[in-house]
Amino acid sequence: MIRLTAPVVLPCDPACSVLRDGVVDVGDDGRIAFVGPAPQAPAAPGPVHAVPGALLPGLVNTHAHTPMLALRGAGGDLPLLRWLHEVMWPMEARLTGADVRDAMAAGAVEQLRAGTTTSVEMYFHTQAVLDAVVAVGSRVLLTPGVIAAPGWDRLGTWEQMRDDISARIDADGLTTGRVELGYGPHSAYTLPPEALASIGEHARARGALLHVHVAEAADEDAVARASHGSVPALLDELGVLDGRVLAAHAVQLSDDDVALLAARGTAVAHCPGSNAKLAAGIARVTALRRAGVRVGLGTDGPASGDDLDVWAQARLAGLLARVTSGDAAALTAAELLLMATRDGAAAIGRADLGALEPGRWADLVHVDLDDPVFTDPGDDAQLLSNLVWAGGARLVRDVWVAGEQVLAGGEPTRVDRATTTAAVRALAARLRIP
Ligand SMILES: [Zn+2]
Numbered sequence: 001m002i003r004l005t006a007p008v009v010l011p012c013d014p015a016c017s018v019l020r021d022g023v024v025d026v027g028d029d030g031r032i033a034f035v036g037p038a039p040q041a042p043a044a045p046g047p048v049h050a051v052p053g054a055l056l057p058g059l060v061n062t063h064a065h066t067p068m069l070a071l072r073g074a075g076g077d078l079p080l081l082r083w084l085h086e087v088m089w090p091m092e093a094r095l096t097g098a099d100v101r102d103a104m105a106a107g108a109v110e111q112l113r114a115g116t117t118t119s120v121e122m123y124f125h126t127q128a129v130l131d132a133v134v135a136v137g138s139r140v141l142l143t144p145g146v147i148a149a150p151g152w153d154r155l156g157t158w159e160q161m162r163d164d165i166s167a168r169i170d171a172d173g174l175t176t177g178r179v180e181l182g183y184g185p186h187s188a189y190t191l192p193p194e195a196l197a198s199i200g201e202h203a204r205a206r207g208a209l210l211h212v213h214v215a216e217a218a219d220e221d222a223v224a225r226a227s228h229g230s231v232p233a234l235l236d237e238l239g240v241l242d243g244r245v246l247a248a249h250a251v252q253l254s255d256d257d258v259a260l261l262a263a264r265g266t267a268v269a270h271c272p273g274s275n276a277k278l279a280a281g282i283a284r285v286t287a288l289r290r291a292g293v294r295v296g297l298g299t300d301g302p303a304s305g306d307d308l309d310v311w312a313q314a315r316l317a318g319l320l321a322r323v324t325s326g327d328a329a330a331l332t333a334a335e336l337l338l339m340a341t342r343d344g345a346a347a348i349g350r351a352d353l354g355a356l357e358p359g360r361w362a363d364l365v366h367v368d369l370d371d372p373v374f375t376d377p378g379d380d381a382q383l384l385s386n387l388v389w390a391g392g393a394r395l396v397r398d399v400w401v402a403g404e405q406v407l408a409g410g411e412p413t414r415v416d417r418a419t420t421t422a423a424v425r426a427l428a429a430r431l432r433i434p
Pocket residue numbers: 063064065213248300301
C-alpha cells in the first residue's frame with residue numbers, strides 16, 4: 001500500500017470536486033483504497049509520496065489508431081476517402097508486425113506524457129500492439145480491426161479477422177492485466193452488412209466492446225444513407241446496436257440518429273481534431289449529451305489527428321460546441337475535464353477507470369501547478385478553467401497505472417524514450433513514398 005498526497009486532488013466525481021490537501025491511498029492490488037482530504041484520511045498505510053501539484057485520474061482516449069504514428073503528416077491535405085485509398089492504405093500495406101510494435105510503443109509513451117493512461121485502439125497486428133503496451137506499462141482496450149477493403153485481404157478475410165479476436169477472448173477472457181479486447185469492425189463502408197451483423201453477434205455473446213467508425217464524412221456512407229437512411233439506422237437494422245457499442249466520430253447525424261443512439265445506449269467517441277482536419281464536419285456533441293448519449297473524447301490516429309493529446313481534443317470540443325451553439329456555457333471546463341476522464345471511461349463501459357474513487361484502478365496523473373497559467377490556484381473554478389483552457393498536456397509530470405509509476409518527471413520508467421523515438425523515425429523514413 002502506498003499513499004500519495006497533493007495540495008490539489010481532482011477525483012473527477014460527477015460534481016468535479018476540487019479537494020485541497022488531498023490524499024490518495026493505493027492498495028497492493030493497484031486499486032484505489034481511499035481518496036479524500038488529509039484530515040479525514042486513515043493512518044498512513046505505508047510509504048508516503050508527496051507530489052507538489054495536482055493529482056487527477058489518467059485520461060481516456062476513446063478512439064485511436066496509435067500505430068499510425070509513423071504515417072503522421074502523410075497526405076495531410078486530402079479528404080477522408082482519397083487520404084485512405086491513395087496514401088494511408090498503400091503505406092500501411094508495408095507495415096510489419098515489428099513496425100507496428102515500434103510505433104505503438106512510441107505512441108504509448110507519447111500518450112503517457114500527455115496524461116493518457118488508457119486508449120481504445122483499432123489496429124492490425126494484434127500481438128504487436130499488445131506487446132508494445134505491455135512493455136510501456138500503459139492500459140489499452142484493443143479492438144483489432146476487421147476490414148474488407150482493397151489490399152487488406154493480405155491480413156485475411158473478415159471472417160478470419162473476427163475469429164482471431166473471438167479465439168483470443170475465448171482462450172484468455174476479455175481482460176488480461178491492463179489489456180481488454182474488443183472488436184473493431186472498421187466501418188459500414190469497408191464491410192458488407194453480413195459482416196457487421198456477424199461481428200455484432202460475436203461481440204454480444206462475449207460482452208465485448210464493438211468499436212466502429214460511424215458516419216464520419218458526408219460522402220463516405222452515401223450507400224448506407226441511400227439504402228437505410230443513415231449508418232446508425234443500418235447498424236440498428238443489423239442488430240449491431242443491441243450490444244456494447246462505441247461509435248467513433250458520429251458526425252453526420254440527424255435528430256432521429258441521435259435519438260436512436262440514445263435509445264440503444266450506444267456511446268460516441270468524439271474526435272473534433274480529426275473531424276476538422278479531414279473536413280468531415282462538427283459532431284453534434286451538445287445534442288448527443290442532452291439526449292443522454294455517453295460521449296468520450298478521441299484523438300483518432302496520429303496520421304489524421306495529428307497528435308495524441310486528449311487535452312487538445314477537450315479544448316477543441318469546447319470551442320466548437322460554443323461556436324456552433326452560440327452558447328458561451330455550452331461545455332464548461334469541468335464538463336470537458338470529465339469528458340476526458342470519467343465520461344470517457346463510461347463511454348467504453350469501464351466503471352473501473354476514469355475517476356479517483358475507492359475500487360477503481362489507481363491510474364493517476366500528476367500535473368504541475370507551478371505554472372503561470374494558474375492565475376489563482378486557490379480558487380476552485382479558476383483552477384479548473386486554467387487547467388483545461390490554458391494548461392493541459394505540457395503540465396504532466398508523473399503518471400501511475402494500477403499504482404505503478406510508468407512516467408517519472410516526463411520520462412517513461414520502463415522503456416527508453418530516445419530508443420522508442422529513434423525506432424519510429426527509422427520506420428517513417430522507410431515508409432516514405434518517394
Ligand atoms: Zn478512426
